[in-house]
Amino acid sequence: MLRSQTKLMDLGRRLCRSIGNNNGSNLTMVEVDDKTGIATLTLNKPPVNSCNLELLLDLNESIKQIERNGSRGLILTSSNDKVFSSGLDLNELHQPNQDRLIAFWRALQDMWLSLFLSRVPTAAAINGHAIAVGCVLATACEYRVMLPGFSIGIHATKFGYVVPPFILISYLSVLPRYIAERALLQGKLFSIDEALHVNLIDEVADGKSDAIIKCAKFIGSFAKTQPDARALTKRQTRAQDVQLLIKDPEGQLRESLEYINTPFFQQGLEVYLAKLKSKSKE
Numbered sequence: 703m704l705r706s707q708t709k710l711m712d713l714g715r716r717l718c719r720s721i722g723n724n725n726g727s728n729l730t731m732v733e734v735d736d737k738t739g740i741a742t743l744t745l746n747k748p749p750v751n752s753c754n755l756e757l758l759l760d761l762n763e764s765i766k767q768i769e770r771n772g773s774r775g776l777i778l779t780s781s782n783d784k785v786f787s788s789g790l791d792l793n794e795l796h797q798p799n800q801d802r803l804i805a806f807w808r809a810l811q812d813m814w815l816s817l818f819l820s821r822v823p824t825a826a827a828i829n830g831h832a833i834a835v836g837c838v839l840a841t842a843c844e845y846r847v848m849l850p851g852f853s854i855g856i857h858a859t860k861f862g863y864v865v866p867p868f869i870l871i872s873y874l875s876v877l878p879r880y881i882a883e884r885a886l887l888q889g890k891l892f893s894i895d896e897a898l899h900v901n902l903i904d905e906v907a908d909g910k911s912d913a914i915i916k917c918a919k920f921i922g923s924f925a926k927t928q929p930d931a932r933a934l935t936k937r938q939t940r941a942q943d944v945q946l947l948i949k950d951p952e953g954q955l956r957e958s959l960e961y962i963n964t965p966f967f968q969q970g971l972e973v974y975l976a977k978l979k980s981k982s983k984e
């Protein structure tokens with residue numbers, strides 16, 4: 703092999719370094735680009751990145767790991783080329799074991815706070831459908847780039863789910879109130895053109911690598927800012943949004959659990975899950 707070829711291969715190997723998140727699972731993967739210092743955090747729970755307890759814990763650990771290792775930014779994406787995330791794993795909510803449900807909802811609240819308040823610049827390369835909490839993951843980031851042909855939004859009310867305040871806030875942090883309210887009440891899923899029109903997403907990309915490049919460019923726009931000043935300013939800007947969850951996480955947990963355990967919610971969920979299963983068998 704030519705020396706120049708070996709050099710190129712070494713460079714390729716050096717460009718992205720995988721870092722673990724200490725728990726040895728592959729539910730999320732983190733790779734840091736050695737050149738830019740930007741970490742790509744990939745959701746990797748087949749088939750559709752539905753967020754169960756393990757994925758939420760793993761995601762939270764990876765976000766913290768990225769902050770600890772001094773990465774310059776975080777790009778959230780998916781290993782599935784059709785689905786960014788299908789939202790909460792509905793099996794976690796259906797006839798739940800109460801201890802697991804408590805752990806699950808705590809993990810959801812904690813993960814959202816970690817991502818929403820992350821010290822580093824965050825961007826989502828949305829390379830597939832981003833449904834309900836899938837959309838919440840994207841809106842917790844500071845910037846969104848999406849590929850055409852997919853849907854994004856929170857359609858909970860269509861299926862009889864009330865949305866908890868932090869999910870509401872993740873919409874209100876990127877959309878004007880009247881648009882957020884209307885979309886939530888309609889249970890609307892946005893096409894890419896609609897999402898771009900209301901600024902639910904910032905840019906359209908023509909492929910995953912293009913989306914990652916655009917996200918990296920956004921993160922690069924903070925190169926001349928002082929990281930601590932940026933992080934503190936972000937925290938202050940978002941302080942009101944997180945007040946409820948930070949001041950009273952257990953109260954928020956209790957309210958959600960009470961609602962999830964109602965026969966009304968459980969019956970509706972049963973019908974929805976059956977529909978989802980029969981659709982996937984068509």
Ligand SMILES: CCCCCCCCCCC/C=C/C(=O)SCCNC(=O)CCNC(=O)[C@H](O)C(C)(C)COP(=O)(O)OP(=O)(O)OC[C@H]1O[C@@H](n2cnc3c(N)ncnc32)[C@H](O)[C@@H]1OP(=O)(O)O
Nearest residue numbers: 752788789790791792833834835863866958961978979982
């Ligand atoms: C006052 C306080 C109130 C508190 C209230 C708290 C409780 C309410 C919570 C309200 C907020 C809700 C948030 C959520 O995130 S709920 C999740 C909503 N998500 C969905 O509805 C997505 C459903 N899925 C789809 O539409 C499609 O799967 C998708 C477009 C994402 C992909 O389609 P595709 O054709 O590629 O894949 P399949 O549909 O064949 O799915 C493959 C298998 O995966 C299963 N699946 C899909 N999504 C989920 C899910 N979210 N949870 C669990 N399982 C899911 C699907 O059934 C298939 O399974 P099988 O292969 O086994 O049949």
